[in-house]
Amino acid sequence: MEQYIEDYNLTKLTTPLLKWFHAHARSLPWRDEPTPYHVWVSEIMLQQTRVEAVKGYYDRFLKCLPDVKALSECPEDELLKLWEGLGYYNRVRNLQAAARQVMEDYNGIIPSSPKELLQLKGIGSYTAGAISSIAYQYPQPAVDGNVFRVITRVCADDSDISKPAFRKRVEKALREVIPEDAPGDYNQALMDLGAMVCVPNGRPHCEECPWELMCESRKAGTQLEYPNKPKKAKRKIEKKTVLIIRDGDHVLIQKRPKTGLLAGLYELPAMEGQPGRREIIEYVERLGFEPLHIKKVEDAKHIFSHIEWHMKGYVVSVAESTHLPKELLMVEFATIQREYAIPSAFSAYLKYIKTF
Structure with a gap:
């Protein structure tokens, strides 16, 4: 029987998820002082890059470019040297272009609303949700691959996650249940659950999951069938x-x-x-x-x-x-x-x- 995210009661997942997160949250340098700038830089670095690999680069980057103004004024060769080893260099070029937008359009203050954040170069719906929820406690979902995985598994939703319409469905469903008093914790809890328990490679660690008894794919033994995504084209x-x-x-x-x-x-x-x-x-x-x-x-x-x-x-x-x-x-x-x-x-x- 087909089942979709809209058919599942997501509200019941919130309390066990946050309880688990408060006991098991990863210690990450950008969480120590989650300013809008710190969250933004870390999220751009984490695109296409593992968390452990990012930590050293993040510290070095912040020491040289501690704020939006410093980033906006950095010479390109110096900027690229700071990013060396992280790859996907357009990320840091877009980061600097957006920093210049912030300096020009927002007097150097990173905006709080997802709508305004989406106007900045290189910021998509996930990054906008992460910045607004973690740094500003704005009740906005931050939906990435980890979230797709944990949500499709718990709901046993076999929709094609590569379609933009599916992202909108997930964002809509999570926006209705995200706790207004802890949106940043909620989004980071979903991230950590996907990174530590409901892992992308190999079998998930269901016995460690706060949702074990509520997970539809766990009940059916079909965890590895989710998420449903088309095979990548051969390189x-x-x-x-x-x-x-x-x-x-x-x-x-x-x-x-x-x-x-x-x-x-x-x-x-x-x-x-x-x-x-x-x-x-x-x-x-x-x-x-x-x-x-x-x-x-x-x-x-x-x-x-x-x-x-x-x-x-x-x-x-x-x-x-x-x-x-x-x-x-x-x-x-x-x-x-x-x-x-x-x-x-x-x-x-x-x-x-x-x-x-």
Whole structure:
């Protein structure tokens, strides 16, 4: 028998959920002082990134950019360097664009209402709900993948969660039951339940769940059938040859185009495909260098959301170039570490900018 979220009494879930949360809530740095700015920065960082990975980046980011004004004024290269390692760099570009909107349109004060928050660059319904509920105690749901999972399982709702209409249904249903005196705790409780108990990979820890006796999929033994989402399209595989071109303690880097994948970031030069040594030498010569020595290093793979890079790597020692094209930079590796954001796609090869 089909069952939908509208058929389930969500009200009965609130008290056990909050009781569980107050006993088991995760200790997270942005929860220590949940100002609108702290909540906002943390939520943008947490998109596509695990909580444990975010903690160190969050602390570093806040030390350098403690408020909206500092973020709005930060030079782009410095901003990208602070974000280095988190990936999906458009997130931080949008974050800065929104900070500038806040400075210009709201006198530096992050708005409290979801409607106004949604006008800011890079803020969708989930982030708007998180900021308004956690920082301002505004009774607004914050619906993400964790919430989809726990709600579809407890209700045994097999609707396609990829459809925008389903998000609206969940938001409407939760808006009717979210406690006005604890909306931030309620939303964070749903997040924690999905992260710690009703987990995305493997079997959920139902025996630890405050909803165990109320969960329709638990009763039927069908927990892993939810949520219902279409299979992702197969990733496109692209082959690359990454070159670590060195002249003593200097390494060649170049800036990627302003649009497209990894837009505007610095990278190690990479050839399309996986050519042989002769083609690599000719490529390096076309860049204006005299190759002295070439050494094959390990292969690597990097997975983007829709593309996989399969990479071969070479360290190429060169003689100093006297006519380097303007789009290329020969930089000391200590300066690269300090000032230039290199995408994590190249992380397997960054050790070769230090030693060889």
